[in-house]
Amino acid sequence: MFEIFVTGRVPWMTALTIILLALLMAAWKAPAWVKEIGLIGLVAGILGFLLGFYVAARDIALAGEISQSIVWAALRVALITPIYGFLIYLVSLIIRIIQKPRI
Numbered sequence: 001m002f003e004i005f006v007t008g009r010v011p012w013m014t015a016l017t018i019i020l021l022a023l024l025m026a027a028w029k030a031p032a033w034v035k036e037i038g039l040i041g042l043v044a045g046i047l048g049f050l051l052g053f054y055v056a057a058r059d060i061a062l063a064g065e066i067s068q069s070i071v072w073a074a075l076r077v078a079l080i081t082p083i084y085g086f087l088i089y090l091v092s093l094i095i096r097i098i099q100k101p102r103i
Contacts, residue, residue, distance in 0.1 A: 008080030012048040016041060016084050023088060027095045034099070038092020045085015052078035 005013045019041040026033045056074035060066060 004080060007077055008084065009048070009052065009077075012044070012052075012081050013084065016044055016048070016081065016088060019044060020088050020091070023092055023095070027099070031095075031099050034092050034095050038089040041088030041092070042085045045082040045088070048081030048085070049078050052081060 005017075019037060023034060023037045023041065026037050053075070056071075056078055060071060060074065063070075
C-alpha cells in the first residue's frame with residue numbers, strides 16, 4: 001500500500017489522504033458537508049491525473065522514441081490519483097446513504 005502511495009506522487013496522495021480524513025471527521029461533526037468533501041476528493045484526484053498525464057506526455061516527448069511499456073507504465077502511475085479520488089467520493093456517498101434519515 002505504501003508503494004502505491006509513493007508511486008502516485010507523495011504530495012497528491014498526501015492531499016487526498018487529508019481530504020479523506022476531513023471526510024471522516026465531517027461524517028461525525030458536520031454531516032451536511034460529507035458529499036461536498038467527497039467531491040473535493042474526486043476533483044483533486046482528477047486534477048492529479050491531468051497533471052501527471054501532462055508530466056508523462058512532456059517526458060515522453062523529450063525522450064523521443066521509447067517503448068510502449070514505458071508509456072503504459074507512465075499512464076498507470078497517472079491513474080493512481082483519480083482512482084483514489086473516486087474511492088474517496090464513493091466513501092462519501094456511502095456515508096451519506098447511512099446517515100440519511102429513513103422515511
